[in-house]
Amino acid sequence: MREPQSLFLTEDSLGIVTDLYQLTMAAGYFEHGVHDITTFELFVRQLPENRSYLITAGIEQAVHYLTHIKFSEDNIQFLRRLPAFKHVSYEFFKYLQNFTFSGTVYAMPEGTIAFSDEPLIRVTAPIIEAQLVETYLLSIINFQTLIATKSSRIVYAAKGREVIDFGTRRAHGPQAGILAARSSFIGGCSSTSNVFAAYTLGIPAVGTIAHSWVMAFENELDSFHKFYETFPDYTVLLIDTYDTLTGAQHAAMISNKIKGVRIDSGDVLKLSKEVRKILDAKGLQHVKIIASGDLHENRIDDLLKNNAPIDSFGVGTEMVTSKDAPALGGVYKLVEQGHKGKIIPKMKLSKGKVTYPGKKQVYRITDTVGNFIKDVIGLEGENIEGIPLLIPVIKDGKPCYNLPTIHDIQRTASENLIHLPNPFKYLTDAETYPVYKSHGLEVKKQEAERIVRDMNM
């Protein structure tokens, strides 16, 4: 009888957490002696529907990956046995045995606001290394950026009320639940229900009871009393298991020390108002109302516009899957290649997927109080006013910056959002933030296009 597989990632197998074509290309470059220093950039061509900005996230896990990637002996034996690698020399597998990432990486710090076409991370390394890491970088940055962005929209809609991540059970696996807890905290959530995320990241964990608790005792009132006995300072009671208004009356009978009640079903707008009245009539003005159940930014906006007396929102599925736009289409493209002492700008001309060549930097122009006016995507080193957003995070394979805490990152995101004018933050029909390409970049593009056409057409 074989053992069930966990499929967990482990540090010693990070080299093969990639697409096979990265490894066939690696072998091909190796066999042809191509070890040119190249630069790749990760960017998003088009923001998802209804998104007017991105909150960057996932850089820390990207740095972990780049500074730990290697191939285990078993991984290498596996690759050697693949029929496709039949003609590949022993030296290539020897090379994989000693593989580490030796390149230099620039990235926007996590919590930065970014827009389409702006490089979020820029990798300069020997071509095999820079290429191999594409799949993992895309996967970890696409997802965390997607969720940090979504959570910032939900937090914006909540107008200062707490938003709590309740999403692990509907995330794309338990690991995605942890990454979602991290990135939704970056986007502005106050806490998470995920204990592992709280443990590893140091963010607040919250949670009290499910319907099953209420059902496990003889009746609701008894179940409420029992919970209060064990958690007298942290009692939030779920009141909709049988009948929400009766549940509110039961909650009011427990103690004036209870902290809150939660409503998870039904007409939350109407129920929250009636529950508020029941609690207030018993002198429980300080007891909070928490709402949960298929909430998202538009629903929350709607509830608050109708004066729902809700103090906190528990948000799950819609946030951790970014349900209305569940993928971020980040791409990772070769933009420059050193070859025989020359630096050659690179671009592709595929229909609808043309890329800009050259090693780029993003310059943010703000007014005197720091409010964002516009961005310019230019060349690294080009003389452009504004704050350069890409900073060095890895130099020659070693981390070269002080990793911010998750609280620092949340603060960065929050301050950036304050400086992004409101019309760019509207939940629907937000304005498009002005992002320009520099003169230097346009000239570089024409130059590269000429080279490519001369060589290929």
Place this chain on the structure above:
Amino acid sequence: MREPQSLFLTEDSLGIVTDLYQLTMAAGYFEHGVHDITTFELFVRQLPENRSYLITAGIEQAVHYLTHIKFSEDNIQFLRRLPAFKHVSYEFFKYLQNFTFSGTVYAMPEGTIAFSDEPLIRVTAPIIEAQLVETYLLSIINFQTLIATKSSRIVYAAKGREVIDFGTRRAHGPQAGILAARSSFIGGCSSTSNVFAAYTLGIPAVGTIAHSWVMAFENELDSFHKFYETFPDYTVLLIDTYDTLTGAQHAAMISNKIKGVRIDSGDVLKLSKEVRKILDAKGLQHVKIIASGDLHENRIDDLLKNNAPIDSFGVGTEMVTSKDAPALGGVYKLVEQGHKGKIIPKMKLSKGKVTYPGKKQVYRITDTVGNFIKDVIGLEGENIEGIPLLIPVIKDGKPCYNLPTIHDIQRTASENLIHLPNPFKYLTDAETYPVYKSHGLEVKKQEAERIVRDMNM
């Protein structure tokens, strides 16, 4: 300078990969001496839009979890320090030190076709154990079932042509990419680009080159030659980096041994026909055309209805995020509780979220050749014709079935899909498969409803 965090799951921390409320409830039950044997069932109330069936997946990882869950000493210290647990006794944390899952679990084997309201997995255990595992079970089964279902739709649309998983870069993190490779293979994909998935699961890995390979050489033709030199038996050339038709002509110049060409952009219908002509004119009828780029079941259906001469489809984002329906709303509900020698059926009455009580079994009624006619959800042990779909997978904490290989599971799914009549498989406007509740179950529900109302209203 602190170390960057991977946030990888590890076996010794599985106990805390859960929602905090599972642990507050656990402490509450413990403090009140509640150790009743309970049964919880995981089911989906409503299938996502355009889904008419589910392909179950994720049971193997659920079994891994249930047979490995424990709390590390560090995890326990972390919980003890949480302010909420201030009044919880030392004995509870002592209990967590020795925590293992000792229950009995029934599940539909992976690759089973399931419908709404049918339990996919049923857990019977002391209440603390049965409750604690909810979050992880939902997360792993919801996601893999979601993707196996989506991939089966895409494979159906491809009408016998190969569908290849290309999705890791857009999955919800690298771990989700691996789970998606597994579950999309269960749903009928032929292979994956994900090397780690291929390595751990023994499924075929495929992939050759990206645009960057073509861009890294002086010109396209040279890049094609170079790849062929290293991989003469496995050459599939990506031909759309600069101009697809020129790319096809270049590919045709390499060797009649090349295996295929790939088109990743532009008007794939038109281009595939023109590329086919170019290849055929050079006697390359055996060279396959692979299409990729934002494909999904409806797009594939459309291409094939218009006679696109495409042999294989590389599918990414749309499949691994189940983009049109990116979450499966599985829930996990208390249905029965042993208390003082009696077995008490349990149900909730929350608006729109009423549950059926009692330990259930799903009975599938087929015709003489095995085609599915209808399902009946009844009570375990009820005398109902049909094949019971839930089988024991864990008994008293120990795995009690022979784990099928991934190829076995794929075959199970494929055979089940053959026996599901076509009208239930249409991509849009599929018919609703008939699922009935048994007389015994309806009687049990009335009984439970009476008990609940007497106790609570």
